[in-house]
Amino acid sequence: MPTALITGAARGLGLGLARRFLDAGWDVIAAVRDTSAAPLVALRSGHEDRLSVERLDLSDFGSIDACARSIGERPIDVLIGNAAATSVSDRGFGQTDYDDWAAMMRVNTFAQLRLAEAFGDHVARSQRRIMYFVSSRVGPEPAPGLIAYRSSKSALNQVVLQLALLLRERGVCVACGHPGFVQTDATRGRGTFTVEESSGRLFSLIERLQLADSGKFFEPDGSELPIVTRQTNPHAAGGVPIGSA
Ligand SMILES: NC(=O)c1ccc[n+]([C@@H]2O[C@H](COP(=O)([O-])OP(=O)(O)OC[C@H]3O[C@@H](n4cnc5c(N)ncnc54)[C@H](OP(=O)(O)O)[C@@H]3O)[C@@H](O)[C@H]2O)c1
Incomplete structure (x- = not known):
């Protein structure tokens, strides 16, 4: 059976994804801060043979590396970077809390790259070879406010694009x-989709991803949004080396 590693699988969308992958017969590794979280313990009963739980705190890169070591040589078909800091303190222009912003960038952006680095070999040695990061269309949206969250997700999109380019040859x-x-808790229970609906859509999308989809940003209905705008160096697409333009 293929294996999915899902971060933040103790509640919210991550828990829904874990349940959805298990329902489809996959083996799941839930990488979470609290390995004894009640919803996860409940999900384990009945799935002890296919659901394993690992400790992972994205704000601590040592914890990411330790999680990767703990998994050993086991192949990971799908790595899902779902966990994120979603609680945004937005005090407005002139009142920016730069420490909060740095903490959010560390978890939502830097740690996602570290995940890819720590688990790159596990994914590369699997059958499916997929990494999927849960971003947000709020990131690149031209609307005022939420600068910390928006920039952390916009930067994540760029990380995904870079990873797509760097890992393509593997x-x-x-x-x-x-x-x-x-x-979910992030939206205080408001929202258009239930966790079951969203994780069902994501499962269908992630399961059919192929190398040709690398570097893409998907909407919940499976349609694509451009991951970057065309404001970049027009010669870059032709392979102009960085620093020469
Ligand atoms: N809900 C939405 O409408 C929506 C919209 C757009 C994008 N998203 C994205 O969807 C993903 C899931 O969101 P959600 O709505 O399920 O959010 P949520 O209810 O706030 O849950 C966040 C999850 O991330 C985990 N997490 C936070 N900081 C962490 C850290 N330092 N290390 C490890 N895990 C950490 C939490 O673990 P603990 O249980 O330990 O706190 C929790 O499992 C996020 O990437 C979010 O940005 C959500």
């Missing part, structure tokens, strides 16, 4: 997307 597909407006 046959690894790296994609990201928006899960929809989902009823």
